[in-house]
Amino acid sequence: MKRWLINNGTFLTMDELQPQFTGWLAVDGTRIVAMGEGPAPQHELNAAAEIIDGTGYLYMPGLVNTHGHAAMSLLRGVGGDLALQDWLQNHMWPMEAKFTGDDVYWGTALSAVEMIKSGTTTFVDMYDHMNRVAEVVETSGMRASLTRGVIGLCPEDVQRAKLADAIGFAKDWHGAADGRIRVMISPHAPYTCPPDFITKFVQAAHDLDLPMHTHMSETIAEVEQNVRDYGCRPVEHLDRLGMFSRPTLVAHGVHLTDEEIALLAERKVAVSHNPVSNLKLASGVARVPDLLKAGVTVSLGTDGAASNNNLNLFQEITTAALIHKGVSGDPTVIPASEALRMGTLYGARSIGLEGVTGQLKPGLKADIIALSTNKSHFVPHTDLISHVVYGSTGNDVSHVWVDGRQLLRNGQLLTLDEERIMAEAQRCYERLRG
Known part of the structure; x- marks a missing residue:
């Protein structure tokens, strides 16, 4: 791969030593190799096979979406305005039971289109037919942590087959796509998986040396059910079962006590905060300021498009920055810079990719997005972090690179056929609807 350089750009790095500067950044192959303030030095210009004029653009790390079910984009708009269990049991699960591998492929491809075009370069996905999900990641050029999510409310022989499928997927795909695909091990949730199955x-996860991912404490009803069934709340339950002996990312973590937050911090468990999905399903508002204060890594996820209804992580960043101010009555509780780190650096940290992505820094992967600042909501050019967090949307993303390869140029996808994908996704939905 060639060496290329962005000159005269404005950069948000997520690196405390040099958080923001106007200058240049050089990429060689898959990695950022150098950057600095002011005009690029002549030797850097001479070494670059391509020089990109960064005037009018804000460059930052690609966003990291740490929880979702990409294929559920096929169910966007189905069963809206319902509580979680009603939504799942009466609308989602019956339709998902009809999903084929092709449905998963085209639903995931639809999500990949949306994520790339709105600046997400890395995502976590928990679903079935994961080979097809991995195929989309491989083709699209994105980075992903993939996991075969498993519901254990089934006979023992089916449980064994599902576990074997999850293990087989991990062996086949961990480290694939030039290292862009990593795998996690995922029992779906404490309320859908018996203890011995977990x-x-x-x-x-120990045998394969892989991290774990699960849904946890998303609703009050789920927590109460855990107490009825097992005599304790989900955090203690999963800790007793040994889950937190592995690096673990839990999705939601809405209903937590002080003691549970302390235990999560002690066990170094990361939490994927999904504010928009939690609001839409009326699941509640997670105690994110308390989690961060305790030292828990909190990242951001969209959840599936069926409960959001989009995969625009900028909306999650904005919502995370705003909702906790309103709930706490403290406007300083989640500063804009912290919300932005939740969508970038903390996302990478929560899935074991800190030092790989989530920042603009020499030695890290060239996962870079460019936002056009030649728009009214970026003027005047005062606090650009504030503009990004409170004013920008995924529609501001013009260019995207992952591993140094450009996936989006001037808003046009380079690796995926957007028109065909939308047509195929619509066809899949029509069949599922019956």
């Missing part, structure tokens, strides 16, 4: 997944 322990089998914990053992698989």
Whole structure:
């Protein structure tokens, strides 16, 4: 791969030593190799096979979406304005039971289109037919942590087959696509997986040396059910089952006590905060300021497009910055810079990719997005971080690179056929609807 350089750009790095500057950045192959303030030095210009004029653009790390179900984009707009269990049991699960591998492929491709065009370069996905999800990641050029999510409310022989499928997927795909694909081990949730089934997944994670991911404490009803069934709340339950002996990312973590937050911090468990999905399903508002204060890594996820209804992580960044101010009555509680880190650096940290992506820094992967600042909501050019967090949307993204390869140029996808994908996704939905 060639060496190229962005000159005269404005950069938000997510690096405390040099958080923001106007200058240049050089990429060689898949990695950022140098950057600095002011005009690029002549030797850097001479070494570059391509020089990009960064005037009028704000460059920042690609966004990291740490929880979702990409294929559920096929169910966008289905069963809206319902509580979680009603939405799942009476609308989502019956339709998902009809999903084929092709449905998962085209639903994931539709999500990849939306994510790339709105600046997400890395995503976590929990679903079925994960080979097809991995195919989309490989083709699209994105980075992903993928996991075969498993519901254990089934006979023992079906449980064994699902566990074998999850292990097989991990062996086949971990490290694939030039290292852009990583795999996690995922029992779906404490309320959908019997305890002995979860322990089998914990053992698989140890055997394969992989992290774990699950839904946890999303609703009050879920927590109360856990207490009825197992005599304790979900955090203690999963800790007893050994899950937190592995690096773990839990989705939601809405209903937590002080003691649970302290335990998550002690076990170094990361939390994927999904504010828009949690609001739409009326699941509640997670105690993010308390989690951050305790030292828990909190990242951001969209959840599936069926409960959001989009995969625009900029909306999650904005919502995370705003909602906790309103709930706490403290306008300083989640500063704009912290919300932006939740969508970038903390996202990478929560899935073991800190030092790989989530920042603009020499040695890290060239996962870069460019926002056009030649728009009214970026004027005047005062606090650009404030503009990004409170005023910008995924529609401001003009260019995207992952591993140094350009996936989006001037808003046009370079690796995916957007028109065909939308047509195929619509066709899949029509069949599912019956």
